[in-house]
Amino acid sequence: MSVDELPIGRRVAQWRIRRRMTQQMLADRLGRSKSWVDKVERGVRALDRFSVIRDLAEVLRVDPVVLLGRTTPPSIAAGTDGVDAVRAALARYDFTPHDPDRRPAPPVAELSRRAAHAWLTYQHAHYSHLLRMLPGLLADAQHAHAAQPECATxxxxxxxxxxxxxxxxxxxxxxxxxxxxxxxxxxxxxxxxAAVAAIPLAQALRALGRDRLAMAAALAAAPPISCDQGTPDESSVLGTLLLQAALAAAGCGDTRTAHELTDRAAEIADLVGEGDDDQWTCFGPTAVELARVVAAVDLGDAADAITRHGIAVRRAGWRCLPAEHRAAYLIDVARAYLQVGDLAAAGRALVDADRTAPAETRSRPAARTVIAAVARGGPATAGVAHLASTLGVA
Structure with missing residues (x-):
């Protein structure tokens, strides 16, 4: 068996030994228990979160792809070709907004239409196209804000x-x-x-595995309004921040706080209802129920997650959610089935996610982690086998 064909736990063990670490040393550097490391290496505990794999890779001083097995396949590379251009756009600063030789900033109304198109592109999970759009949009939005901060913030x-x-x-x-x-x-x-800006801040911190910081940021930025006081926009943003904080609490293993925050978000969602999304949050009663499922997965309560999932997808609001949201959620549902050892159901969830938004399964490292775990866990269905082969994790 080649190194690439080894289960991920065996690869972790190999690299730990190569780095001359005991299981206890690795556990201490990760802030985990020795028992957790032992279960990972023996394959008893699935590594189904990319943030955890990234933390392991950092401690072991290897690229996460090395732990996942094989090099990054063309399908993933194609989905991320535009990242360097976005990085360059973020590195630029607008020091000369009033230079007479510079072309005027595009009208804010035109840029608002382009921003709305960018959000729709994101919600349809057309990530490669969005990456091509963003450098120009970032430059023009920065220019407009430098010239007219009162209009373009x-x-x-x-x-x-x-x-x-x-x-x-x-x-x-x-x-x-x-x-x-x-x-x-x-x-x-x-x-x-600031509350709107805190939504991606909490998401990014969660993706970095900084769940406590994410929870603190989301709660600090939450608008100080009661459930029935805010405008629909304010309520949607508040509810979204509460869900981000709840998911961060789940990532910390704080069951009580996760449930309390989700319950608060549910109260707001009942007042907001479905379909009002001027702030591009997708917030509403269905989004709250999906967040309950994801929180249960992160808390290790897969049975509760699976039960709630069966109810959530029968809600009228399920089909109204963007393809990106539904597909990302289905990948989390696959994690729940993986936790209980139901590889067939996990595979069905992954195939459904791929049908809903192929870029979610084919461009996201987090999805690749779950697909690899399902494909290598036992005999794979044709759909999962095709996905795994396409991504190079078969």
Whole structure:
């Protein structure tokens, strides 16, 4: 058996030994128990979160791809070709907004339409196309904000936000954090803009495995309004921040806080209802129920997650959610089935996710992790085998 064909736990053990670490030493550096490391290496505990694999890789001083097995396949590379251009755009600063020789900034109304198109592209999971759009949109939004900050602040925050969101999808969490931090800076002292900017900040911190920081950031930025006081936009943003905080709490293993925050979000969602999404949050009663499922997965309560999943996808709001949201959720559902050893159901969830939004399964490192675990866990269905072969994890 080649190194690439070994289960991920065996590869972790090989690299640990190569780095002359005991299981206890590795556990201490990860902030985990020796028992956790032992279960990972024996394959008893599945590694189904990319953030955990990234932390392991950092301690073992290898690329995460080495632990996952094989090199990055063309299908993933094609989905991330534009990341360097986005990185370059984020590295630019607009020091000469009033230079008479410079072309005027595009009208804010035109840029708002382009930003809305970027969000729709994201929600349809057309990530490669979005990466091609973002460098020009970032430059123009920065120019407009430098020239007319009173008119273009909301625009710039949203452009940074969609940039951060797609970078999280593609496993570029550090760069996503930078984009989110730029959104917070652009928001300045405006409480509502800052709350919007905190959404990608919490997402990026969660992707980095900094769950406690993510929870603190989301709660600190949450608008100080009661459930029935805010406008629909304010309520949607507040509810979304509460869900981000709840998922971060679940990532910390804090069951009580995760449930309390999700319950608060549910109260707001009942007032907001489905379909009002001017802030591109997808917030509503269905989104809250999906978040309960994902939180249960992260808390290790797969049975509860699976039960809730069966109810959530029968809601009328399920089909109204963007393809990106549904496919990402189905990948998390596959993690739940993987936790209980139901490889067939996990495979069905992955195939459904691929049908819904192929870029979610084929461009995301997190999805590749789950697909590899399902494909290598036992005899794979034709759909899973095809996915695994396409991604180079068969």
């Amino acid at each position: 909301s625009l710039l925050v949203q452009v940074y936000r969609v940039t951060s969101s797609v970078l999280v999808k593609l496993g570029e969490a550090d760069l996503a954090w930078l984009a989110a931090d730029r959104a917070v800076t652009a928001a300045g002292g405006d409480r509502q803009f």
